[in-house]
Amino acid sequence: xxxxxxxxxVLHILVHMEAIGRAVTSEEMAEMISTNxxxxxxxxxxxxxxxxxxxxKGHHGGWQLAxxxxxxxxxxxxxxxxxxxxxxxxxxxxxxxxxxxxxxNAALKDVMNEAEALMLQRFGQITLDQLGSxxxxxxxxxxx
Amino acid sequence: xxxxxxxxxVLHILVHMEAIGRAVTSEEMAEMISTNxxxxxxxxxxxxxxxxxxxxKGHHGGWQLAxxxxxxxxxxxxxxxxxxxxxxxxxxxxxxxxxxxxxxNAALKDVMNEAEALMLQRFGQITLDQLGSxxxxxxxxxxx
DNA sequence: TATTAAGGTAACTTTTATTGTTACATGAGG
DNA sequence: CCTCATGTAACAATAAAAGTTACCTTAATA
Numbered sequence: 010x011x012x013x014x015x016x017x018x019v020l021h022i023l024v025h026m027e028a029i030g031r032a033v034t035s036e037e038m039a040e041m042i043s044t045n046x047x048x049x050x051x052x053x054x055x056x057x058x059x060x061x062x063x064x065x066k067g068h069h070g071g072w073q074l075a076x077x078x079x080x081x082x083x084x085x086x087x088x089x090x091x092x093x094x095x096x097x098x099x100x101x102x103x104x105x106x107x108x109x110x111x112x113x114n115a116a117l118k119d120v121m122n123e124a125e126a127l128m129l130q131r132f133g134q135i136t137l138d139q140l141g142s143x144x145x146x147x148x149x150x151x152x153x
Numbered sequence: 154x155x156x157x158x159x160x161x162x163v164l165h166i167l168v169h170m171e172a173i174g175r176a177v178t179s180e181e182m183a184e185m186i187s188t189n190x191x192x193x194x195x196x197x198x199x200x201x202x203x204x205x206x207x208x209x210k211g212h213h214g215g216w217q218l219a220x221x222x223x224x225x226x227x228x229x230x231x232x233x234x235x236x237x238x239x240x241x242x243x244x245x246x247x248x249x250x251x252x253x254x255x256x257x258n259a260a261l262k263d264v265m266n267e268a269e270a271l272m273l274q275r276f277g278q279i280t281l282d283q284l285g286s287x288x289x290x291x292x293x294x295x296x297x
Numbered sequence: 298t299a300t301t302a303a304g305g306t307a308a309c310t311t312t313t314a315t316t317g318t319t320a321c322a323t324g325a326g327g
Numbered sequence: 328c329c330t331c332a333t334g335t336a337a338c339a340a341t342a343a344a345a346g347t348t349a350c351c352t353t354a355a356t357a
Contacts, residue, residue, distance in 0.1 A: 099156020
């Protein structure tokens, strides 16, 4: 199943942006994540709508952070990308009158809801500056 | 993104099987989940490989449970269906030398690993007989 | 023994969402 | 006014599950 890599990609870009410290073009970003500028604009536009970045046209144009990375969490970015389910597990809805189908789906949904709550809580605890170079060793040196 | 509904569907079938108490044909199962017999055989074959069901050809053939539902957990079935990731979030692997990409992926992977461990633990705690008619009210009456 | 009812499986199509691409319009500097 | 940038529509490529068709094998039974 094809994965949604927008979160991973856009976080990568945002951390680079702060390090660069000037407007960054979609073309430059596209090289960072090995794709083309249109794909970049499509995703970055969602972050602009949520006011995490701004864009400007023309010479010396491009994208800029609208606030420091320390005030943005992974949850903020995840939510800005839109409400896609976090899970590959789908629930059937073919026989809504069947009590067995209901019981199965309720059990699966219980587990998914609990896991989703955990993930959103963890995402909310991680700010983007924690992904910057000064804290990288914290992750790289972890066992695993 | 298209969801994998095999777990939901096959659990539905397994609970019905015990209630029926005889060999059930792929055709009958297909009606239960609104699909066709080939799709059923494809998924059920994975459960047969893991010894949760058996199949027989010819007249009065079909599929039968190889053990009571009380000795099968949701985790058992999930594992029998093969190792597909539980999450729709994908990690990029385009610039493996980039420390920022590493830090981003490590942070996301941490969260996903924790959530996956929680889900597998919960799946392991739920046996299929808990989805039978005698316990259905436990799920249907839950607030949610 | 011939027929029928079942699973086994290969090969192909359909579906659906992300991702990739092309093309063109718009706006801001220089 | 020309160039550099974003904005966006329209379409193609990709990938995995699901759906479908076709044909084979095996077992019961008439």
